[in-house]
Amino acid sequence: MSGFDYNIVLIGFMGTGKSTVSEYLSSRFAMRIVEMDQVIAKREKMSIPEIFAAHGEEYFRDLETGLLVEMQSRKNTVISCGGGAALREKNVVQMKKNGKVVLLTASPETVYERVKDCDGRPLLDGRKNVEGILELMEQRRDRYEAAADIVVNTDNKTVTQVCEELVKRLMEMEE
Numbered sequence: 744m745s746g747f748d749y750n751i752v753l754i755g756f757m758g759t760g761k762s763t764v765s766e767y768l769s770s771r772f773a774m775r776i777v778e779m780d781q782v783i784a785k786r787e788k789m790s791i792p793e794i795f796a797a798h799g800e801e802y803f804r805d806l807e808t809g810l811l812v813e814m815q816s817r818k819n820t821v822i823s824c825g826g827g828a829a830l831r832e833k834n835v836v837q838m839k840k841n842g843k844v845v846l847l848t849a850s851p852e853t854v855y856e857r858v859k860d861c862d863g864r865p866l867l868d869g870r871k872n873v874e875g876i877l878e879l880m881e882q883r884r885d886r887y888e889a890a891a892d893i894v895v896n897t898d899n900k901t902v903t904q905v906c907e908e909l910v911k912r913l914m915e916m917e918e
């Protein structure tokens with residue numbers, strides 16, 4: 744297979760594996776990769792926590808929206824969104840213009856294990872525990888699900904298993 748004539752847009756809560764999955768897809772299918780947080784941090788010359796501290800969340804969210812608009816002219820690109828990008832409806836409209844939206848999910852316990860030793864996620868400040876993660880996840884669940892074309896759970900799966908399932912589901916969508 745030689746890639747996709749659309750973009751694969753990975754959404755989901757922090758720690759659901761978007762970056763890991765995007766790297767795998769990118770090398771397996773020779774897709775370009777856009778890690779939204781990285782692009783934004785590079786352009787702003789600041790880390791994500793610095794952007795939040797200096798300009799606030801709304802400013803960061805506007806940068807996400809602008810970047811998603813730019814992505815419409817791409818194809819065969821895997822776009823790894825920050826965990827909040829799918830919460831704005833206008834962002835989801837942009838994602839769907841030339842992309843299939845894939846929601847990655849994981850239990851709060853799995854997310855906690857994956858994020859517990861990393862800094863750099865301002866929205867987990869003060870809630871980096873299973874209960875805090877569950878609470879924020881529940882607040883977001885409906886919006887994530889409404890945005891998704893397909894949903895892939897990542898609990899207890901290898902990245903290869905997740906990607907095989909994901910690609911199979913995308914193929915089924917096209918049939």
Ligand code: S3P
Nearest residue numbers: 756757780825826827864865866
């Ligand atoms: C956020 C998730 C982060 C980053 C920012 C906000 C969120 O990305 O965009 O800290 O609101 O869930 P990851 O999902 O890649 O950690």
